[in-house]
Amino acid sequence: MSTVATSQIKLTPEHARPRASVRSRLQDALPKIVLAPSFAITIVFVYGFILWTIYLSFTNSKTFPSYVITGWRAYQRLWGWTFDTDPPSSWYTSITNMGIFGFLYILICLALGLFLAILLDQKIRGEGMLRPIYLYPMALSFIVTGVAWKWFLDPGLGLEQTLHQWGWTSFHFDWIKNKDFVIYTVVIAGVWQASGFIMAMFLAGLRGIDGEIMKAAQIDGATTFQLYRRIVIPLLRPIFLSAFIVLAHLAIKSYDLVVALTSGGPGGSAWLPSNFMYEYTFKRNEMAVGSASAVIMLMTIVAIIVPYLYSELREKPR
């Protein structure tokens, strides 16, 4: 058997003519040559730069990068600031805000997205019109979203003023100017922007559920509420996971929204770690501290994304 196979190979023209072998070897390598630039770019500009940032976080770089290792100083300072609550340090504010924003943003987007998807799945007339209305904010930049909501929430001109004119004079809503509440306005604008997309994800999931299962449950006498709680929502588990990953990722990367909506809030009270990183690196000349905060952000994302990607890539073995 093997002898037959060898002789067949010998008959193919490329192997019969030795002069073509360089060309054919080039042909064989061509796919790799085509992929190589992109891969090299990724290795250098993503992984190389990450290492570079990690390196900088162990130096005492201030305005300009310095390449003398000075150890964990930047991390020690961040660690110290983590417990510096009176008055709150910028880092303490940033990570507390991250906790509040991340938790509420993810939770409300998931709840609202699922709720709207279930409502839209009730054979609604005009669904084709409603869906794009819920989803369009996702096409806007965070800067536009920020500008729009800044105007809408402005106590002197926006919602508060409008309700005063309608006669509800005791209405008071100045969160956007209040250092204790400004982060919640970021949650409102963020939810406004992303919840429609989460709705679309859940809706796609709902449409993918086998109608037979639903029918069977209904025949068994399940109420609509039971149907959703016991059957539909458990079936949507993979969508919950994907949506969570998307939202967590968006939350940790949020930077523009805080800048446009609050300009950082009174005294930097709306900062997220991304804003902290930018300010310390480029404005406060604390490059090492900025790099250390970037490394912490990266580690957080790695902890969320890597297990997810690993399981996704492993699911379809070749």
Next chain:
Amino acid sequence: MSAVTTPARQATGGVNIKTINRIVIYGLLALFALFYLMPLFVMLVTSFKTMDEIQNGNMLALPKAPTFDPWLKAWGETCVGLTCAGIKGYFWNSIKMVVPAVLISTMLGALNGYVLTKWRFRGATLVFGLMLFACFIPFQSVLLPMATILGSVGRFGVTLQNSIGTNFGLGNSTVNLVFVHVVYGIGFTTLFFRNYYEAFPTELVKAAQVDGASFFQIFRRIMLPNSMPIFVVTVIYQFTNIWNDFLFASAYAGTGDAMPMTVALNNVVNTSTGVVEYNVNMAAAMIAALPTLLVYVLAGRYFVRGLMAGAVKG
């Protein structure tokens, strides 16, 4: 007996409950539609009002005497930092940055996806995994090294300019941003095309190979003609992302003439000199939003598909 009466009772009582249910559902859906439309509506009506009407009138009222002046002022006269020539220049900056960045990253993504699915080699999954992870990193972790590199390249460009009279675009902020967006965009474009080509019948490629078609011939004659949908999805996704980017834009072109639209808009709105002209701000925001909104209106289906593909590995 009971078996007969129960369904009958349910039917009569059910009609009412059903109607109420429908009313509640439609009511809620309409309420949320209002929630999503409100900011856009307010932005739009404000951009057509005079300053007088804004200060004395109601935010939600339609403009009494609609004026197009705020739009004209935003486009041609408003101050961005110290220059008062409107946002039109920055709008074109964004176009000049977006078009090449989208085209290059999409083409590279298509080639990469083709190699990764139809010319598999040992370690292809690892290569893809590494490129995929690059999509998810917080860009803060590469921001500073990139700034350093772009700075050195810029200085090299100046040297070239002085010695041979041209800098080949080195140090040009728009070129820098195109480069940055291509580098951090190929992860996504590769992901899109890889997942699309994964479902493309490999037999066709094998057959063409047997017929003697080369690597690029197969790509051009077989893959490309069948890639229209994913091209649309990728182009829209990249266009929206790059147009809306603020972090890279403010870090690498935050000042000066090459500023893209998002940075310019932020500067217009946060200018502290003189009276704040809210109508002009809103008009500027609308102008910044129009290209992506237009794409969304024209090709919403593909836009959603792109978002989904970016969220869930196919």
